[in-house]
Amino acid sequence: MMKNRWFRISVFFGILSLVLSILSIEFQIENTTITLTWSVIFPVIISLAYGFRGAIVSGIFGGIWIPIILWPENEWGLIPNIIAYGLFYLLIAYNGEKPSSKSTPLRKPVYSILIFSALYVFLYLVVFHWILNHTGEYISYQTVSVILIKNAVIFLIVTIFGESLLQTNSLRKLLQLHTHLYRKNNCKLIIYSLSTSILIWSTFVLLYNLFSPIGMKEDYTGLLFIILFFSSGIISRWLIFASETQIKAELGLLEFKDQLENLVQVRTRELEETVKSLKVTKASLFQADKMASLGTLTAGMAHEINNPLNFIKGASDGLSTYFEMHESIEKDKTDLLINSMNIGIDRISNIVQGLNQFSRNNQNMDEDCDIHSILENCFIILNNKTKHGIDIIKEYSDKKFFIKGNVGKIHQVFLNLLTNSIQAIHDKGAIIARTKIEGNNAIIEIVDTGCGIEKKNLEQITDPFFTTKPPGEGTGLGLSIAYSIITEHKGTIEFESKFGVGTTVLMKLPMNI
Amino acid sequence: MGNRTKILYVDDELINLQLFDLNFNKSYNVLMADNGFTGLEMLESNTNISVVISDMKMPNMNGLEFIKRAKEKHPQKRYCIMTGFDMTDEIREALVNGLIVKYFRKPYNKNEILVALDELI
Structure with missing residues (x-):
């Protein structure tokens, strides 16, 4: 064709x-x-x-x-x-x-x-x-x-x-x-040749009218027109020819520049993507490493605590059986003593169990995650940080509910969010943990009355390594990990914040994946 | 004595053994071993043991290794693990493939063990 x-x-x-x-x-x-x-x-x-x-x-x-x-x-x-x-x-x-x-x-x-x-x-x-x-x-x-x-x-x-x-x-x-490539140069050249022609033509007309002898005007008008056409044309043709080489060079240059710019753009994009993926990889590696060592540490520690705890538990059980058999002289006192021991044992045991969440290095995504008990566990772990000045308000749904996923990971999400909330509250404040079921989704809201997030930072908070905390206090990974875990569970996480007023984190997790 | 159910408890910590005996000897005839090898010997000499509860972390032979060897010789007995470790992949696997029937956490809950043993016997 x-x-x-x-x-x-x-x-x-x-x-x-x-x-x-x-x-x-x-x-x-x-x-x-x-x-x-x-x-x-x-x-x-x-x-x-x-x-x-x-x-x-x-x-x-x-x-x-x-x-x-x-x-x-x-x-x-x-x-x-x-x-x-x-x-x-x-x-x-x-x-x-x-x-x-x-x-x-x-x-x-x-x-x-x-x-x-x-x-x-x-x-x-x-x-x-x-x-x-x-x-x-x-x-x-x-x-x-x-x-x-x-x-x-x-x-x-x-x-x-x-x-x-x-x-x-x-x-x-x-x-x-x-x-497409020639437009710019065309305009330049057309204007160039046209203006030269007009200039020469008008010079001739001017000279002719000023100096031609009387009587010649009518006779030689035609001839003069021929000369004018001829000369203006020739000159513009010369000019065009002269600039043709330049145009070619310029066009070549233009094309080359375009190619180069394209190449630079492509390379820049590639580089940006590489940097981005490197950042994410670094973050996950960093996190995996941190969690792995933390896991090993907590698992070992938990075992070493649980064993002597088992002695106490056994002893306390033994004592209660003893008093049942031999009648305590001061039953109130011995009951109180044994009871205190049991409460202490339960509390230590709970904390140790909470720590154990870190050692769960499994990738199992079909565990039943009891949201309320996971939240409770987090509050136990964070108890020493929340007991002064921070009110914990629990507005749980009446019914217990489960989502399918990885208990350890969900645990980590809540822990990260609650840690942020605690750190956002400088003096006194409150953290509200709210849960409800909406259709097929579990809605979990964590609201704090902390310092809030500045609007300009709100978009970046889930970027790996983004932190506003001083060096050493925050890795900038917490929310990025929370985000990726929630996404992994096919859920959504949204942040609403008013600077100086507080932050609300809204999570939606499907109940049956 | 003879009509009580025999259970074997294996743990390398002496205190654990003594306390377990103290707390459970009312209901069961508790035999004890402080390592897997002794445990295996006890199983040989006491054929009427019906339930074996073992600690996980022990020198030379851990709880699951002991149970594996014991189960080869005495497959009809019921085996349980009681440990201060959280549920590990290893224990989960043993539960799934039936090597052990129960996993107890330390510090133990006396009622939980009594109920579970009642079910098993």
């Missing part, structure tokens, strides 16, 4: 020029009518865009038949006219072939005109002379030279006009379908 594009465009413009030729632009120079036909403009432009083949095709489909339309009364005179036009298009085609970079830009049009003039003179004055004489259409040397000048001028004007459009690449690129 694309292969035939030049052909279809050439045919189209050829036919268009034929249709438009009836509306030819005419102007009078001395006694001769100069006809600037569309049949010349389009083939010239096409020739510049597509070279020789384009000019020939559009000439054959359009321009060559112009004489028939314009001078239907000419009879025999048509044949030389058609031949002359054919010749003309051949030259246009020759002219339209891209000049090699070393050749002078004007060489080709000038050669074209010279060859055309020679052939034309030869054809008219030698070959066609007798035919024209025979039909009574005598052609004088003067007429031939006027026609020659006319055609040369038209040729040059159109070539230069077309070239100024095409060398700037706008039309050529439009026809050949690469436009």
Whole structure:
């Protein structure tokens, strides 16, 4: 399809020029009518865009038949006219072939005109002379030279006009379908050549009006127009040629710059992603490492505490059995003593069990997580931090409920959130733990009356290593871990905070994953 | 004495053994061993032991290793673990594949053990 594009465009413009030729632009120079036909403009432009083949095709489909339309009364005179036009298009085609970079830009049009003039003179004055004489259409040397000048001028004007459009690449690129890169430079060049033409033209008009002798004005107006057209065209053509190399270089540079910019962007993006994933990996590694060592430590510690605790428990059980069998002399006192022991044992045992949550290094996601007991466990662990100045308000739903997931991980989420709440309360305050069931979701809310989170930080709080705490006090991992665990449980976590008022963390966890 | 159910308790801590005996000898005939090898010997010489409770962390042979060896020779007996460790993957696995039937936590809860043993015997 694309292969035939030049052909279809050439045919189209050829036919268009034929249709438009009836509306030819005419102007009078001395006694001769100069006809600037569309049949010349389009083939010239096409020739510049597509070279020789384009000019020939559009000439054959359009321009060559112009004489028939314009001078239907000419009879025999048509044949030389058609031949002359054919010749003309051949030259246009020759002219339209891209000049090699070393050749002078004007060489080709000038050669074209010279060859055309020679052939034309030869054809008219030698070959066609007798035919024209025979039909009574005598052609004088003067007429031939006027026609020659006319055609040369038209040729040059159109070539230069077309070239100024095409060398700037706008039309050529439009026809050949690469436009996007050239727009900027096109504008510059069109303005460049147009303004030069206008400048030269107006200088000539000014000089002519000021210094021409009286009487010459009417006689040589036409000639002057030719000179003006000619000179402005040539100069703009020179300018265009001169800047073509520069344009090419600039375009190359532009393209290169674009490529480079793209490359930089791609690399930057890649780098950003790598940094991001590295950060996350580092965070999880850091966390895994921390949890693993903490787990080992707590498991060992728990065992060492539980064993002597077992002695006490056994002893206390033994004592109560003893008093049951042998009657205590002061039953109230011994009961109180044994009871105190049991309460102490239970409390230690609970704390140790809470610590054990860290040693659960399993990835099991189908444990039954009793949300209330996990919360309770966290409060026990954090008891020593909350007992002064912080009220713990528990607004649990009436019914116990379970979600499927990893008990240890859920434990960690609550622990992280509650630790943050505690740290946010500087003096006195309250933490509310609220739970309810909404449809299929467990809703867990942790509200504190702490210092709140600044609005500018709210978006970043779940980023790994983001912390506002002084070095050594916070790793910046707590909320990032909470976020990833909740996500792992297919839940959502939202933070609402007013600076200076407090923070609410809202978690939604599906009850049956 | 002869009509009471025999249970074997294995623990490397002497105090644990003494206290266990003190607290449970009213209900059961408690035999004791302070390591896995003694435990295996006791099982050989007392064929009518019905339940074995073992500590987990012991020198040379841990609770599960002991139970594994014991179960090979005496598969009809019921075995339990009582430990100060939290539930580990190892213990969970033993529970799942039936090597042990119960896991007790230290510090023990006397009632929990009595109820569980009643069920087992």
